[in-house]
Amino acid sequence: ALAFLTRPHARIALKDSHVFITGGSSGIGLAMATAAAREGARVSILARNLARLEEARAAIQRDSGRDDVGVHAADVRDADAVARALQEAGPVDVLVCNHGVFVPQELERQDMDEIKWMVDINLMGTFHLIKAALPAMKARTRETRLPGSIAIMSSQAGQVGIYGYTAYSASKFALRGLGEALQHEVVGDNIHVSLIFPPDTETPGLEEEHKRRPELTNIIAGLSGGMKADDVAKKALDGIKSAKFIVPCNFEGTMLAVATAGLSPQSSALMAFIEVIGTGLMRFAALCFQWNWFSTIESYYAKNKKSQ
Numbered sequence: 001a002l003a004f005l006t007r008p009h010a011r012i013a014l015k016d017s018h019v020f021i022t023g024g025s026s027g028i029g030l031a032m033a034t035a036a037a038r039e040g041a042r043v044s045i046l047a048r049n050l051a052r053l054e055e056a057r058a059a060i061q062r063d064s065g066r067d068d069v070g071v072h073a074a075d076v077r078d079a080d081a082v083a084r085a086l087q088e089a090g091p092v093d094v095l096v097c098n099h100g101v102f103v104p105q106e107l108e109r110q111d112m113d114e115i116k117w118m119v120d121i122n123l124m125g126t127f128h129l130i131k132a133a134l135p136a137m138k139a140r141t142r143e144t145r146l147p148g149s150i151a152i153m154s155s156q157a158g159q160v161g162i163y164g165y166t167a168y169s170a171s172k173f174a175l176r177g178l179g180e181a182l183q184h185e186v187v188g189d190n191i192h193v194s195l196i197f198p199p200d201t202e203t204p205g206l207e208e209e210h211k212r213r214p215e216l217t218n219i220i221a222g223l224s225g226g227m228k229a230d231d232v233a234k235k236a237l238d239g240i241k242s243a244k245f246i247v248p249c250n251f252e253g254t255m256l257a258v259a260t261a262g263l264s265p266q267s268s269a270l271m272a273f274i275e276v277i278g279t280g281l282m283r284f285a286a287l288c289f290q291w292n293w294f295s296t297i298e299s300y301y302a303k304n305k306k307s308q
């Protein structure tokens with residue numbers, strides 16, 4: 001019965017489409033670029049470091065056989081460089097705003113310029129990309145009469161704010177508001193927005209993050225387990241192909257998605273049913289998790305105060 005309530009619907013094909021992925025030289029972005037190329041997409045990847053981009057291009061070529069991988073060296077904070085890269089790359093069918101940086105630290109101890117740096121890249125960089133890509137994407141869907149997709153890489157830290165992630169969660173929660181408003185603005189052009197919410201994922205970025213992550217962040221983030229980049233890439237691409245607005249990547253992520261469904265669009269009747277029936281239960285689970293986190297934080301401080 002809920003089926004009539006689910007919208008918008010679309011099936012996005014990766015084969016013979018142009019997939020533009022930022023942060024495509026490492027981690028989740030590289031895994032998505034490789035998987036999309038294997039499915040027959042023409043892939044363009046953008047990042048700052050050209051050497052790493054060239055290495056990624058060689059790896060994608062080796063793993064997919066595609067010799068038409070495009071690379072674009074640009075910093076997403078530079079709107080002109082982003083616009084130039086998209087101009088060079090040509091019209092995009094699937095835009096994946098995957099780039100991101102994350103340095104967890106207690107707000108009190110984190111430098112303001114590190115906080116601004118994260119928001120600048122994760123949020124403003126995504127604005128630059130969408131603003132530069134949208135006109136040609138609209139022309140493209142009108143011309144091909146095929147649906148387009150704008151995928152935005154959030155995080156489970158974009159569904160629940162946890163210790164050490166004040167700046168990071170702020171930048172990832174913001175992408176939710178961007179995505180919901182954008183979906184209204186582009187649905188008329190048959191463009192579908194997908195927000196991806198991975199847990200900790202084994203990437204060079206996570207390795208870097210572990211060097212500085214506060215103990216409490218490890219404990220809380222660790223609750224949602226970890227995933228391999230290839231598995232997150234598969235979940236992300238499946239969500240994009242079925243034009244899902246909220247794309248969880250593991251079981252805890254599905255619980256989080258139900259608990260935080262809010263007013264997001266839902267294109268699956270089954271998920272709509274689960275959301276309608278399960279939200280109360282998930283809210284109860286969420287309260288249990290929060291209760292547990294506050295106890296963990298309390299005992300952590302009690303232990304540390306004793307040792308101080």
Ligand SMILES: NC(=O)C1=CN([C@@H]2O[C@H](COP(=O)(O)OP(=O)(O)OC[C@H]3O[C@@H](n4cnc5c(N)ncnc54)[C@H](OP(=O)(O)O)[C@@H]3O)[C@@H](O)[C@H]2O)C=CC1
Nearest residue numbers: 023026027028047048049075076099100155200201203205
């Ligand atoms: N790993 C994890 O645990 C999780 C990651 N995520 C999200 O997934 C995305 C990818 O993460 P992950 O694969 O781990 O990250 P990595 O650090 O492995 O890769 C980040 C990529 O983004 C590029 N990048 C970083 N800053 C910029 C910039 N200013 N302009 C252009 N490109 C940039 C990097 O290339 P270069 O440095 O050359 O610019 C690199 O290609 C991020 O948005 C992250 O928030 C979400 C949940 C979990």
Ligand SMILES: CCCCCCCCCCCCCCCC(=O)[C@@H](N)CO
Nearest residue numbers: 102155156157199200221224252259286
């Ligand atoms: C209904 C209640 C369900 C509760 C589920 C479990 C709670 C999840 C805890 C948050 C995990 C945060 C991972 C951040 C990963 C990330 O983004 C960093 N590695 C930086 O990229």
